[in-house]
Amino acid sequence: MTPEVVRRYAAPVPRYTSYPTANHFKAVVGPGEQSRWLAGVGESAKVSLYVHIPFCHTLCWYCACTTKMTRRPEPVRRYLVALEQEIDRVAEQLAHGKSRGHKITHMHWGGGSPSLLDPDSIRRLGAALRTRFDLAEDMEFAVEVDPREITAEQVAAFAEIGVNRVSLGVQDFNQKVQDAINRQQSFELTRDIIEQFRARGVASVNIDLVYGLPHQTVDSVKETIAQVLQLEPDRIAIFGYAHLPSRVTHQRLIDESALPGIDERFAQSNALAHAVTHHGYRAVGLDHFARASDTMASRPVTRNFQGYTTDAADVLIGLGASAISSFPEGYAQNAVAVGDYERRIAQGGSGTARGLVLSEDDKVRAKVIERLMCDFTFSARDLLATFGEAARPVVEEAADIADLERDGIVTRTADGFELTRLGLPLVRTVCARFDSWLGGHAMRRHALAV
Numbered sequence: 001m002t003p004e005v006v007r008r009y010a011a012p013v014p015r016y017t018s019y020p021t022a023n024h025f026k027a028v029v030g031p032g033e034q035s036r037w038l039a040g041v042g043e044s045a046k047v048s049l050y051v052h053i054p055f056c057h058t059l060c061w062y063c064a065c066t067t068k069m070t071r072r073p074e075p076v077r078r079y080l081v082a083l084e085q086e087i088d089r090v091a092e093q094l095a096h097g098k099s100r101g102h103k104i105t106h107m108h109w110g111g112g113s114p115s116l117l118d119p120d121s122i123r124r125l126g127a128a129l130r131t132r133f134d135l136a137e138d139m140e141f142a143v144e145v146d147p148r149e150i151t152a153e154q155v156a157a158f159a160e161i162g163v164n165r166v167s168l169g170v171q172d173f174n175q176k177v178q179d180a181i182n183r184q185q186s187f188e189l190t191r192d193i194i195e196q197f198r199a200r201g202v203a204s205v206n207i208d209l210v211y212g213l214p215h216q217t218v219d220s221v222k223e224t225i226a227q228v229l230q231l232e233p234d235r236i237a238i239f240g241y242a243h244l245p246s247r248v249t250h251q252r253l254i255d256e257s258a259l260p261g262i263d264e265r266f267a268q269s270n271a272l273a274h275a276v277t278h279h280g281y282r283a284v285g286l287d288h289f290a291r292a293s294d295t296m297a298s299r300p301v302t303r304n305f306q307g308y309t310t311d312a313a314d315v316l317i318g319l320g321a322s323a324i325s326s327f328p329e330g331y332a333q334n335a336v337a338v339g340d341y342e343r344r345i346a347q348g349g350s351g352t353a354r355g356l357v358l359s360e361d362d363k364v365r366a367k368v369i370e371r372l373m374c375d376f377t378f379s380a381r382d383l384l385a386t387f388g389e390a391a392r393p394v395v396e397e398a399a400d401i402a403d404l405e406r407d408g409i410v411t412r413t414a415d416g417f418e419l420t421r422l423g424l425p426l427v428r429t430v431c432a433r434f435d436s437w438l439g440g441h442a443m444r445r446h447a448l449a450v
C-alpha cells in the first residue's frame with residue numbers, strides 16, 4: 001500500500017469499543033431501564049463486572065481516560081462510599097426474583113488508577129464485591145496499575161483479594177518522550193513492580209504502550225519495545241496516540257510540532273508489531289499481542305469498553321462514574337462527572353444518566369463491526385444465520401467494496417471479504433462504512449485511524 005493510500009484512508013474514525021459508540025448515548029436511558037434490564041438478566045446468563053476508579057495522583061498529558069487528578073484522600077473516600085451503595089443496589093436488582101445468583105466470570109478494575117487506592121480500601125472494595133456478587137472460583141480478576149505509585153502493601157492487598165491479572169501502563173521508556181508527556185517512569189521501577197506481583201502469585205502481566213507520541217521515532221520505539229520484551233509480559237497492548245485537544249483539554253500541553261505525522265505513525269506501528277511478533281507473540285485484533293501460553297492467544301476474542309477481551313459474558317455491569325453496562329437490550333452509562341455520579345447515588349441509588357436502546361439494525365451492525373475488529377472478516381452467511389432477513393440490507397452494503405479491493409485493503413472471500421495484511425491497520429475505517437450513526441460532522445470527534 002502506498003503512503004498516499006494510507007493518508008487517504010486515515011481519516012478520523014471511532015475506536016469501536018462499542019457500536020453504536022458512546023457519543024450517541026442519550027438520556028432516554030435512565031435508572032428505570034437499567035433496573036429493568038438488570039432484573040431481566042436470565043439465571044444462566046454469564047455476567048462480568050467492570051469497576052471504574054476515576055482518580056490519578058498525577059496527570060499524563062496525553063491521557064484520554066476518564067480520570068481526574070487528586071492528591072487528597074478525601075475525594076477518593078467519598079467516592080468509595082457511593083460506589084459501595086451502587087454495588088448494593090445493582091446486586092439487589094440483578095438478583096430480583098431469581099432463585100440463585102449469577103456466576104461472575106470476569107472482573108476488571110480500571111481507571112484512572114485503581115492502584116491509587118490504599119490497602120484497606122482495596123480490601124474493603126474487594127470484600128464488598130465478593131459478598132454482594134457470586135464470584136466464580138476461577139474468575140479472571142484484572143486490575144489496571146500505575147507502576148509509579150504502587151507500594152508493596154498495595155501489591156499484597158490486590159493479591160489477597162484474588163487479583164490474577166495486572167495491566168501496567170508504560171507507554172514509552174525514552175526520557176525525551178517521557179518529559180514531553182509528563183510521565184516519568186524508569187525501566188527498573190517497572191521491572192521491580194512486575195517482580196513483586198509475580199512473587200505474590202499474580203502471574204499474568206499486560207503492558208500498555210503508545211506510539212505516535214511527541215518525539216517518538218521508529219528507532220526510539222524499537223528501543224522501548226526491546227526493553228519491554230525483557231520483562232516478558234504475557235500480553236502487550238500497543239495503542240496509537242489519540243490526540244483530541246478540543247475534547248481533552250490537558251492534551252493542549254502536548255507540543256503538536258513534536259508529534260509524528262501519519263506516515264511516521266504507520267512506520268512506528270509496523271516496527272512495534274514486527275518486533276513483538278518476531279519475538280513469538282501472536283497478534284490479537286488490531287492492537288493486542290499475546291504469548292502463545294496466554295488465553296488470549298488461544299481463545300476467541302470479542303470487544304468491550306476496555307478493548308479486546310476473552311470475556312464472552314452476555315452482560316457486562318459497569319460500576320462507578322462513567323462506567324457503561326451492556327445488556328442485550330442496550331447500553332446504560334453512569335454519570336461521567338464524579339460529583340454528578342455521587343449526587344445521583346445519594347438521591348436514588350442509581351448512577352445511570354444515559355444510554356441507548358439497540359434496534360435490530362444496530363445489533364446487526366454491532367456484530368459486523370465486532371467481527372471485523374476481532375477477525376478482520378465479513379461473512380454474509382454467518383450474519384444471515386444469526387439475524388435472518390434483518391441482516392439483508394447490511395449484506396447488500398457489504399458487496400459494495402470495489403474501491404477497498406482496488407486499493408489492496410480487502411480481498412473477496414466465498415461469502416464476503418477479509419482484510420489484507422496491509423489493510424489491517426485500516427480496519428476501523430472499514431468498520432466506519434457500516435456505521436449508520438456516523439454523520440460527516442461527527443468525524444472531527446475521533447482520532448486518526450492509524
Ligand SMILES: C[S@@+](CC[C@H](N)C(=O)[O-])C[C@H]1O[C@@H](n2cnc3c(N)ncnc32)[C@H](O)[C@@H]1O
Pocket residue numbers: 056062063064065110111112113144145146147167168169170171208209210239240241242243
Ligand atoms: C487507565 S490507563 C492504564 C493504567 C494506569 N492509569 C497507568 O497509566 O499506568 C489506560 C491506558 O490507556 C492508554 N491511553 C490513555 N490515553 C491515551 C490516548 N490519548 N491515546 C492512546 N492511548 C491512550 C495508555 O496506554 C494507558 O496505559
Ligand code: SF4
Pocket residue numbers: 055056058059060063064065067111112113146169
Ligand atoms: S495514563 Fe493512567 S496514570 Fe496517566 S493520567 Fe491516564 S489514567 Fe492516570
